[in-house]
Amino acid sequence: MSDDPHLPAPAAPAVDPVLFRQVVGRFATGVAVVSTVVDGVDHAMTVNAFTSVSLEPLLVLVCLEKTSRLHDMVLGGGTWAVSVLGERQREASQWFATRGRPLDGQLDGFAVERGAVTGAVILSGALAAIECRTHAVHDGGDHSIVVGEVLSLDLPDPDGRPLVFHQGRYRAIA
16 A cells, blocks of 8 residues: 555445445334425325434434435425324334325325424324424435424324334334
8 A cells, every 4th residue: 555645545345235224224213204295285205314403503304315206395395394103103104105105195094284384294193293494405315315494393292102113124112
């Protein structure tokens, strides 16, 4: 190895994408549904790449796959909501993770409320609900990292137990 700073750095070894999924799958995550309403049409999708960012100002982020329907709706609409799911909401998580499901009637069978600020759907019985306005969008490869300014907070089920995803499966916290 040369100490000459003008020589290019050695290439990093190729990383196996299957192993990558296994490795990052070891990080347990909560499960949420992100929703927006654009031109009177509701859009929603299950996510697990969601986290708080800042206390001043109050910011959260969600990572949205660029090819998902929700991606363009959130970016175009500018406001959105997050429903943090409880362990009894596994069916909702699975449904809103289904690619290609019809928009018409997608909320049938789920109790929902409208966010007071954004009008976006919030799943009734969620552990927590957050309404946001898009603050910034960053490129994240095949995803966009959408940072939201928090506009409204609620604890619909403050004593509920979280829905957790780990190693490709739903898990319970003992």
